[in-house]
Amino acid sequence: MKITIFGSASGIPEKGRAQTCIGLESNGRMILLDIGEGATSSIYADGVELDKIEKVFISHTHADHFIGLPRLLQFMKWKKRKKPLEIYLPSKHIDAVEKFLPFLYIFRERFDFEYKFLPLPKDEIFIFESLKMKIFPTQHLKKYQKFAETYGVETNSYGFLIEEISNDGTGAKKFLFSSDIYSVDEVKNYFEGLDLLLIECAHIEIEDIIDAVSDFEIPKIILTHVAPEKDLTTMLDYARMKFDMNIELACDGMKIEL
Numbered sequence: 001m002k003i004t005i006f007g008s009a010s011g012i013p014e015k016g017r018a019q020t021c022i023g024l025e026s027n028g029r030m031i032l033l034d035i036g037e038g039a040t041s042s043i044y045a046d047g048v049e050l051d052k053i054e055k056v057f058i059s060h061t062h063a064d065h066f067i068g069l070p071r072l073l074q075f076m077k078w079k080k081r082k083k084p085l086e087i088y089l090p091s092k093h094i095d096a097v098e099k100f101l102p103f104l105y106i107f108r109e110r111f112d113f114e115y116k117f118l119p120l121p122k123d124e125i126f127i128f129e130s131l132k133m134k135i136f137p138t139q140h141l142k143k144y145q146k147f148a149e150t151y152g153v154e155t156n157s158y159g160f161l162i163e164e165i166s167n168d169g170t171g172a173k174k175f176l177f178s179s180d181i182y183s184v185d186e187v188k189n190y191f192e193g194l195d196l197l198l199i200e201c202a203h204i205e206i207e208d209i210i211d212a213v214s215d216f217e218i219p220k221i222i223l224t225h226v227a228p229e230k231d232l233t234t235m236l237d238y239a240r241m242k243f244d245m246n247i248e249l250a251c252d253g254m255k256i257e258l
C-alpha cells in the first residue's frame with residue numbers, strides 16, 4: 001500500500017501546510033482518512049487522479065479533520081466525476097452534514113456522481129478485496145461529554161488500523177493512523193505487528209509515545225499533527241539514539257510505501 005500525507009498540520013493554521021488528510025492507495029484504488037482545511041488543494045498539488053478516490057473516512061468532525069469535504073465534493077464536480085463516492089462519518093452526524101451541504105450551495109441534483117454518507121463501520125471490514133480495516137473508538141472528545149446530549153453529538157473520535165493482504169495471500173502489511181486521541185494507551189493495544197505507525201502529537205506528549213512504542217518493534221514511526229510551537233528535536237534524537245527508532249515528523253506530500 002502507498003500512503004501519502006496530504007495534510008500534516010495540527011488544528012493551528014500553518015503557512016504551506018494543510019490540516020489532517022491521509023491518502024491510502026492499494027492496487028490503484030484510494031481512500032482518504034480525514035479531510036481537514038486545505039486538504040483538497042494538497043490533493044490537487046500532488047496530482048492525484050480524483051477518480052482513484054473511492055471512499056472518505058472521517059474520524060471526527062472537528063474542522064481540522066472534516067472541513068475540507070465540501071471543497072473536495074466541489075472539486076470532483078468541477079472535474080466532471082461520474083464515479084460514486086462513499087463518505088463514512090460518525091453516525092450521529094450524518095443527518096446534520098446532509099442538511100448543511102445545501103447551505104454551501106452543494107446540491108445533489110447538480111452533481112454527475114452520487115455521493116453517499118454512511119456510518120463508520122463498527123466491525124472489521126474489507127474496504128477493498130485487498131484492504132481490511134478496523135475502526136476503533138478513542139476518547140479525544142470526552143471533554144464534550146456534558147454537551148453531547150444537548151446537541152446530539154458523538155463523544156467518540158476514531159482511529160484506523162489497516163491491513164493490506166498481498167495479492168498472493170502470503171503476507172500482510174499493517175498500518176495504524178491514530179487520528180486525534182486522548183492517551184497513547186488507547187492505541188497501544190494495536191501496536192503489535194505494525195509496519196507503520198502514524199500517530200498524532202498535539203494532544204499527547206512525545207515522551208509518552210516513545211515510552212509506549214519502545215515496547216514494540218515498529219519499523220517506522222511518523223508523528224503528525226504537531227503544534228508549530230512544539231520543538232521535538234531533542235526527544236526525536238533521544239528516541240533514535242536510545243531505542244534505535246526510525247521516527248520522524250510528517251510533512252505534506254510525504255509518501256511511504258509498505
Ligand SMILES: [Zn+2]
Nearest residue numbers: 011062064180
Ligand atoms: Zn485535530
